[in-house]
Amino acid sequence: MFSVDRKTAVPLYHQIFLQLRDEIVSGSRPFGSLMPTEQELSENFGVSRITARRAMDELALQHFVARKRRVGTQVIYNLPVKPIEADIAKAVDSLVTFGRKTKVTVLEITREEVGEPVASLLGVAAGSRVVRAVRLRWLDGEPLGCTIAHVPEHLGFMINEKSLKEAPIVSLVQQSGRKFGGAAQTIAAVSADPGMAALLKIDPIAPLLRVTRAFHDEDGGPMLLTQAYYRADRYQVRFDLQSNTIQAAF
Structure with missing residues (x-):
């Protein structure tokens, strides 16, 4: 999502730096x-090449x-990360429960060819057809987070505005007849872009x-x-560690 806020006091080059840094740190x-x-940064963000160069200089200075x-x-x-093992069935059940406890506004549904870096994260070739859905999730009348989901087109035939309002996307994808076999989850702290x-x-x-969660069969x-962006003041992640896990981790 290429955008900068020209009304804020934060310099344009620093806004670009923060967005690029977050993309790198998140994987x-x-x-x-x-x-x-x-030149591409200049065109994407609508800034001068001098501003784009300064953002890249900052990334280089901080060894990104x-x-x-x-x-x-x-x-x-x-950054090497050792994956945490968890049961996929329990994880999907938790996501379904979470979806039912919150309200959703469907902002966008498109069928399109996917580009990088999303293609690599999903595990498909660049140019593959996908269903892309953007949803705003609400809790107690206030925005909680925004989720951008990508599903291979042949698995996303159940996805439309009506179905997304009534059921979590994990449930809709499972209606394709294929079962989830596992998922890789990455959690990162990022800065909100203007959009x-x-x-x-x-x-x-x-x-x-x-x-970020990448599910496979x-x-x-x-x-x-799915790439979900949650407000840090309204969302927490908690892990319950067992004794053997604590000993191995610390």
Whole structure:
């Protein structure tokens, strides 16, 4: 979501830096991937090349990227993470319960060709057809978070505005006849860009929790990718650790 807020006191280059940094830290731009050129950033954000260059300079200064001659600017940030094991059936049940306790406004449903980095996160080839759904989730009359979901088109035939208002997307995808076999979850602290801030009724660059979940079926095939942006003042993540887990982790 390329956007900057020209009314805020936060410099444009710093807003761009924060958005790119969040994409890198969350894994949307993985280690070794190429960053957009200064010209592409200038066009995407509607700023001068000088502003785009300053944002890239800041990323390089903080060791998120490195400029390489005849190659381009590459991501060099690489944080190894040991996955936490959890039961997929319990996780899906929890998501269904969560969906029923909150209200949803469907903002957008499109059928389109998916590009990078979403294609890699979902586990499909760039250019594959997907169903993309954007929903705003409410709790007690206030925005809680915004979720952007991508589903391979052949699994998303049940997804429409009416069905998304009545059932969680995990339930709709399961109606394709395929069962979830597992999921990879990544949680990252990010800053709200102007567009997301307006949806969630918070200040630009306010903290958000980005929860990315990539679901696959029992054979490892891609089923669903969700990227949820939750207000940090309204959403918490809790892990209950067992004694053996505590000993291994600490």
